[in-house]
Amino acid sequence: MSSTYGDQMTTIKDVAKVANVSTATVSRVLNNSDKVRSATRERVNTVIQELNFIPNAAAVGLQRKKTKTVGLIFPDASAYCFAEIIQGINRHLSQNDHQILISSAHDEAEEIKIINGFVRGGRIDGLIMMMPSANGNNGFRIPLAYKIPEVFISCEINAPRSTTILLDNYNAATEMMEHLSKLGHKRIAFIHGGEHNYDAHERYRGYMDGMKAYPTDGELNLVVMGNFTESSGFQATLELMKRNPRPTAIFAANDAMAIGAIEAARALKLRVPADLAIVGFDDISSAAYMDPALTTVHVPLRRLGHLAAEAMLKNLKTNPADRTTEKIIIPLQHIIRRSCGSE
Amino acid sequence: MSSTYGDQMTTIKDVAKVANVSTATVSRVLNNSDKVRSATRERVNTVIQELNFIPNAAAVGLQRKKTKTVGLIFPDASAYCFAEIIQGINRHLSQNDHQILISSAHDEAEEIKIINGFVRGGRIDGLIMMMPSANGNNGFRIPLAYKIPEVFISCEINAPRSTTILLDNYNAATEMMEHLSKLGHKRIAFIHGGEHNYDAHERYRGYMDGMKAYPTDGELNLVVMGNFTESSGFQATLELMKRNPRPTAIFAANDAMAIGAIEAARALKLRVPADLAIVGFDDISSAAYMDPALTTVHVPLRRLGHLAAEAMLKNLKTNPADRTTEKIIIPLQHIIRRSCGSE
DNA sequence: CTGAAAGCGCTTACAG
DNA sequence: CTGAAAGCGCTTACAG
Numbered sequence: 180m181s182s183t184y185g186d187q188m189t190t191i192k193d194v195a196k197v198a199n200v201s202t203a204t205v206s207r208v209l210n211n212s213d214k215v216r217s218a219t220r221e222r223v224n225t226v227i228q229e230l231n232f233i234p235n236a237a238a239v240g241l242q243r244k245k246t247k248t249v250g251l252i253f254p255d256a257s258a259y260c261f262a263e264i265i266q267g268i269n270r271h272l273s274q275n276d277h278q279i280l281i282s283s284a285h286d287e288a289e290e291i292k293i294i295n296g297f298v299r300g301g302r303i304d305g306l307i308m309m310m311p312s313a314n315g316n317n318g319f320r321i322p323l324a325y326k327i328p329e330v331f332i333s334c335e336i337n338a339p340r341s342t343t344i345l346l347d348n349y350n351a352a353t354e355m356m357e358h359l360s361k362l363g364h365k366r367i368a369f370i371h372g373g374e375h376n377y378d379a380h381e382r383y384r385g386y387m388d389g390m391k392a393y394p395t396d397g398e399l400n401l402v403v404m405g406n407f408t409e410s411s412g413f414q415a416t417l418e419l420m421k422r423n424p425r426p427t428a429i430f431a432a433n434d435a436m437a438i439g440a441i442e443a444a445r446a447l448k449l450r451v452p453a454d455l456a457i458v459g460f461d462d463i464s465s466a467a468y469m470d471p472a473l474t475t476v477h478v479p480l481r482r483l484g485h486l487a488a489e490a491m492l493k494n495l496k497t498n499p500a501d502r503t504t505e506k507i508i509i510p511l512q513h514i515i516r517r518s519c520g521s522e
Numbered sequence: 523m524s525s526t527y528g529d530q531m532t533t534i535k536d537v538a539k540v541a542n543v544s545t546a547t548v549s550r551v552l553n554n555s556d557k558v559r560s561a562t563r564e565r566v567n568t569v570i571q572e573l574n575f576i577p578n579a580a581a582v583g584l585q586r587k588k589t590k591t592v593g594l595i596f597p598d599a600s601a602y603c604f605a606e607i608i609q610g611i612n613r614h615l616s617q618n619d620h621q622i623l624i625s626s627a628h629d630e631a632e633e634i635k636i637i638n639g640f641v642r643g644g645r646i647d648g649l650i651m652m653m654p655s656a657n658g659n660n661g662f663r664i665p666l667a668y669k670i671p672e673v674f675i676s677c678e679i680n681a682p683r684s685t686t687i688l689l690d691n692y693n694a695a696t697e698m699m700e701h702l703s704k705l706g707h708k709r710i711a712f713i714h715g716g717e718h719n720y721d722a723h724e725r726y727r728g729y730m731d732g733m734k735a736y737p738t739d740g741e742l743n744l745v746v747m748g749n750f751t752e753s754s755g756f757q758a759t760l761e762l763m764k765r766n767p768r769p770t771a772i773f774a775a776n777d778a779m780a781i782g783a784i785e786a787a788r789a790l791k792l793r794v795p796a797d798l799a800i801v802g803f804d805d806i807s808s809a810a811y812m813d814p815a816l817t818t819v820h821v822p823l824r825r826l827g828h829l830a831a832e833a834m835l836k837n838l839k840t841n842p843a844d845r846t847t848e849k850i851i852i853p854l855q856h857i858i859r860r861s862c863g864s865e
Numbered sequence: 866c867t868g869a870a871a872g873c874g875c876t877t878a879c880a881g
Numbered sequence: 882c883t884g885a886a887a888g889c890g891c892t893t894a895c896a897g
Contacts, residue, residue, distance in 0.1 A: 188644065190890055201868045206892055214866055233642035237583035238890035241873045246580065248623070255609065262605035266598065269626050273636070278645065280591070281622050283612050293616070299576035301531060301874090302621065409811045435808060442811040465778060468752045468785040470813055533874055544884045549876055557882055581874035584889045644890090 189230045198226040209234060240301070248278040249491055250303035252293060254312060255285035256407075259463065260480050261309065264332065267484020268307065275492055277304075298327065305491050310334045311377045328494030328502065330487050334377045340502040342490040344483060344509070348378050348460075351476045351511035352385020352430075353392070355458060358474075358513065359428050360393035362520055364456060368401035368426035370415040370436050379407070379432045382460055386430055401426050405436045412439025413446075420447055420455075427455065428519075434459035434466050434475055441469060441518065452520030462514050471517035483509060532573045541569040552577060583644070591621040592834055593646035595636060597655060598628035599750075602806065603823050604652065607675065610827020611650065618835050620647075641670060648834050653677045654720045671837030671845065673830050677720045683845040685833040687826060687852070691721050691803075694819045694854035695728020695773075696735070698801055701856065702771050703736035705863055707799060711744035711769035713758045713779050722750070722775045725803055729773055744769050748779050755782025756789075763790055763798075770798065771862075777802035777809050777818055784812060784861065795863030805857050814860035826852060 191209075195202045200223060207215050208223045215223075226232075240246045249272060253261050269279055280303055284290040290310070297303045305328040312334075329341040336343070359367050369386040372379030383402070403418055405411035412431055416439065419426055431437035437459030441451055449455045451471055459466065462477035486507055494502055515521055534552075538545045543566060550558050551566045558566075569575075583589045592615060596604050612622055623646055627633040633653070640646045648671040655677075672684040679686070702710050712729040715722030726745070746761055748754035755774050759782065762769055774780035780802030784794055792798045794814055802809065805820035829850055837845055858864055 188642070188890090191892095192890080202891075203868055203870095203893080204866090207867085210892080216866055219866080231638075231642065233639060235584070235890050236643040236645045237580045237589065238873090239892080240580035241578070241584055241875085241890080242892045244873080255613075259602045259605060262602060262608075265605075265624070266626060269624065270598075273625055279624050281608070281612065281624050282616055283609060295574075296576060299531070299574065300579040302579045409808050413811065438808050438811045442813065445813055465752050465781050465808065468756065468781045470785065470788055531874090534876095535874080545875075546877080546884060546886095547882090550883085553876080559882055562882080578874050581889090582876080584874080584891085585876045587889080 188235065189232050191232075191234065194223065194226050194230055194232050197230065198223045244301070246278075246302060246304055247276060248280050248303050249488075250294070250297040250306045251279050251281045251309075252290060252306070253281070253283050253309040255283045256312075260461070260478070263480035264309065264484040264487075267481035268488045269484075270481075271485050271488035272492070275488075277492070277495075303327065305329070305495055307487050307491060308332065308334070311379075312373070312375050326499055328491055330490050330494070332483065332487055337504075340499070340504055342487075342494065342505045342507065344487050344490065344507045346378060346381075346478060346483070347508050347510050348381035349385040349388075351460070351513070352382045353389045354513060355430060355460075355476065356386060356389025356393060358515070358521070359430065359456065359458070359519065360389070362428075362456065364428040365394055365396045366399060366401060366424060366426045367395070367428045367430055368403065368419045370403055370405045370412055370419075370429060370431040370440065372405060372407045372432035372436070374404070376407075382432045396424065399424075405432065407433050407435055409435045409439035409442070412436025413443045414439075416440040416443035417447070420444075420449070425455075429455065429457045431457065431459045434461040434463045434473060437473055437475070437518070438465075438469060441471075441473075452518055456520045457518045459518075466514070467516065469518065474516045474519035474521075475514050477512045477514050479509065531578065532575045534575075534577065537566065537569050537573055537575050540573065541566045587644070589621075589645060589647055590619060591623050591646050592831075593637070593640040593649045594622050594624045594652075595633060595649070596624070596626050596652040598626045599655075603804070603821070606823035607652065607827040607830070610824035611831045612827075613824075614828050614831035615835070618831075620835070620838075646670065648672070648838055650830050650834060651675065651677070654722075655716070655718050669842055671834055673834050673837075675826065675830055680847075682847055683842070685830075685837065685848045685850065687830050687833065687850045689721060689724075689821060689826070690851050690853050691724035692728040692731075694803070694856070695725045696732045697856060698773060698803075698819065699729060699732025699736060701858070701864070702773065702799065702801065702862065703732070705771075705799065707771040708737055708739045709742060709744060709767060709769040710738070710771045710773055711746065711762045713746055713748045713755055713762075713772060713774040713783065715748060715750045715775035715779070717747070719750075725775045739767065742767075748775065750776050750778055752778045752782035752785070755779025756786045757782075759783040759786035760790070763787075763792070768798075772798065772800045774800065774802045777804040777806045777816060780816055780818070780861070781808075781812060784814075784816075795861055799863045800861045802861075809857070810859065812861065817859045817862035817864070818857050820855045820857050822852065 191202045191205050194205045208220045282293045307330045309332040331343045403415040405415045440457045444451045444455050459475040462475045466473040534545045534548050537548045551563045625636045650673045652675040674686045746758040748758045783800045787794045787798050802818040805818045809816040
């Protein structure tokens with residue numbers, strides 16, 4: 180039991196001295212080199228245990244040019260979902276002896292600055308980016324010429340040799356439209372989550388194509404812009420219900436806005452689903468406890484995180500030249516509850 | 523504009539060569555030493571810009587024995603609140619040129635292992651721990667003899683020279699009890715969040731003392747154990763409503779359980795608040811959009827994170843011998859809405 | 866199988 | 882004000 184924490188770091192030299200070997204040998208047992216006599220190995224390992232020795236990460240990193248840490252960039256927006264994704268990433272990464280360096284950014288300039296610092300400062304071996312707002316036409320371009328593995332979550336950057344992990348938002352949304360259509364709805368409104376948000380945009384695309392595919396009332400524009408908050412869902416619904424003719428169903432791009440929509444319906448004395456069907460997206464934990472229980476699309480956030488970590492680890496192990504460009508699309512499942520009006 | 527990212531890291535040597543000075547001089551301008559002629563400084567800075575040079579963190583860390591990174595340990599439980607706290611910490615820390623290395627743990631053994639790795643591996647300069655489950659009697663003891671600054675969130679470890687940041691759960695809970703009592707309730711039930719959870723326990727203490735301080739119906743035990751999830755709040759409420767006499771109000775230790783309780787009341791055809799008042803704790807974003815809108819206690823999570831980061835930065839700057847033991851208690855504010863029945 | 870030595874990219878007394 | 886040199890704690894050819 181070592182007891183002098185803090186004051187003086189124990190180094191490989193201390194171990195070497197006590198075990199009566201050279202630092203090279205200690206390093207070899209540390210790195211499981213096969214060229215160490217097993218008696219020596221045992222002796223050294225005992226001393227390592229006794230001294231509670233852990234190699235200095237900076238020294239190892241300086242030599243190996245590997246930090247065993249992965250950078251994680253996520254948006255400043257405080258969405259509940261990031262916590263879950265991070266948990267999923269962390270679990271898998273830490274089981275595989277990798278650390279996570281996180282940072283959040285609220286705009287592109289900050290993002291680039293952070294990434295640059297991480298990469299050029301040699302702080303990370305790979306980068307996982309959650310940037311739902313890096314969607315298409317807003318011109319987001321991070322410097323992608325780094326030679327480290329990149330995993331993108333919820334954005335289509337299409338960087339060569341990178342892995343992109345996407346939710347199958349589009350198909351889930353069209354299926355939701357089909358469901359609503361089968362229930363007889365012809366005037367289905369959509370509350371958007373933000374033009375530059377990838378997930379919101381894909382859900383919107385699915386909505387639009389659903390509107391074309393299924394019988395609808397003419398050329399009504401029933402799309403209102405929200406921002407993923409309950410309050411924006413509330414406001415959007417108030418606005419939509421002023422339309423003439425009114426929509427008979429609302430598809431909110433996430434559950435928080437759907438919850439705001441339900442509250443707005445109540446404020447307007449409309450019964451959900453009898454007067455107005457409302458559906459969401461995400462399946463947050465409270466969705467089943469709303470009144471009425473919310474019909475939505477389940478998003479497996481931990482699994483998303485796990486897949487990102489898995490992809491990262493795999494790329495970390497493969498030679499840069501052998502890395503492929505991959506796109507992983509996670510199929511999504513409906514959760515039919517009461518708010519849509521099916522029984 | 524450098525364009526050879528990745529392949530070859532630019533080092534201080536490259537800068538020195540181009541600027542026609544020694545590496546020592548480059549290092550001096552990097553560290554804002556005053557003993558550099560301003561002409562030299564400018565020339566070097568220009569080259570640094572041109573080469574987009576950022577010092578290798580491992581090399582700097584190895585020399586300085588400072589990593590400019592703070593470790594952040596949080597529980598595996600996927601609570602929404604951690605995301606907010608992390609945002610608060612990150613914002614302040616990154617503005618002050620510090621990184622965050624995160625990891626989550628699901629038990630004490632794992633926690634100790636992670637911390638040990640961080641500290642002895644020299645990966646961090648300070649440690650912020652969110653461990654609401656490290657409450658009192660479950661014997662949690664991490665090795666605290668490290669000489670690095672420690673900030674604890676929502677747990678009372680009382681480590682010397684550490685900073686502890688706590689919510690004023692107790693007083694907020696007694697005030698909530700007073701509020702309920704003033705509304706005429708004498709049989710107030712409590713849904714606990716977990717015996718070993720610090721916040722839950724303090725809220726429970728406030729509840730208990732409130733039950734003593736205000737007129738109540740005899741010696742009824744109206745406490746049921748939950749686990750902070752909607753479903754546990756739902757179950758607890760079902761159980762409580764079998765009691766005879768029934769409680770007239772339920773105080774849930776968090777909003778998620780209060781939401782579950784509201785749903786349970788609906789299932790039992792009880793009107794909230796007319797038949798049963800329900801209040802929560804946290805003020806999550808959807809609390810205002812429940813039916814009825816949830817009376818609760820607002821918890822300023824970002825501010826909590828900000829305070830933790832602030833304390834960390836302060837301790838990082840002060841000599842270990844001059845560090846004091848501090849406890850910061852954040853006062854909490856009620857949000858009276860409709861679910862408690864006050865109008 | 867093991868050790869002496871060089872070197873990873875920085876910083877910092879020490880001289881000048 | 883500036884540079885040459887040592888050293889932070891490791892790893893890894895190179896010899897033996």
